[in-house]
Amino acid sequence: MLHRAGAVVAATAAALVLGAPSAHAAPEVAVREDGRQLRAIELARQVAERQQELAALNRRADAHDRALIGRKELLARYGYRGDPDAVRVVLPMASYDLSAGFGLTGPLWEAEHGGQDFSAGAGEPLVAVAGGVVTEVAYAGPYGLRTILELPDGTEVWYCHQTDVTVAAGQQVEVADVVGSVGSTGNSTGPHLHLEVRPAGGSPVDPMDWLRAAGLTP
Known part of the structure; x- marks a missing residue:
């Protein structure tokens, strides 16, 4: 009997250390494990949302860069060759x-x-x-x-x-x-x-x- 009881205690301790509930684990251990799993799922969801937001920001930045390149070429036709976002004055026509x-x-x-x-x-x-x-x-x-x-x-x-x-x-x-x-x-x-x-x-x-x-x- 003593040998069998010792085996049960050892198995329960191992389950606590490894983080996996056993058939002999106390109810509060299972609750903690469920909490960890829920937090992991929520963290994974937040990471996925953040990755999607970053991808959308990158797409908008790429589109803005492409637009600026076209805008820069247009402004250069009218004598302005600086930062397109800083333009204030251009020439009234391109060819004259x-x-x-x-x-x-x-x-x-x-x-x-x-x-x-x-x-x-x-x-x-x-x-x-x-x-x-x-x-x-x-x-x-x-x-x-x-x-x-x-x-x-x-x-x-x-x-x-x-x-x-x-x-x-x-x-x-x-x-x-x-x-x-x-x-x-x-x-x-x-x-x-x-x-x-x-x-x-x-x-x-x-x-x-x-x-x-x-x-x-x-």
Whole structure:
């Protein structure tokens, strides 16, 4: 009998050490084992969910990187080669020749030339040099078909002599969004963009100086 009792005690102790319940284990041992199994199952579930979340984050990051690569190439067409997320100002068009500059006088203008001319083929896309709100789209006498874009600091950017437009008054646009296309409406001797920059909506300043101050090279 003593030998048999000793064997039972030894078997029970082994079960406690190994963590596996035996037929002779106390009820509280089985409860602890069930608790460990439940915690292990819950931990495995949490790990699986975390792995799924990380995989989703990686997919979104990859998509963002691909979008940035495309965005970077687009912005480079308009003179900006920095961080796409930091862009503030771009050139108004991708392909052009500089023609009449700011401050010129002569028979072509009633007063000093108040902007910079960018000669290009008719229909060449024009883009927003910065994010802002379109405040006017209308024919404006010698300016022809004109779009006025107001920037957050109150600066007005005028796009003149357009052949058509793709925006409407009151519309919010982002930097490099297409706003219209080159034309020869109004007082014009050929297709070109007459670009004016007017801080606070006042008198015009040299657009070339304004673009260079933004880090661009027209």
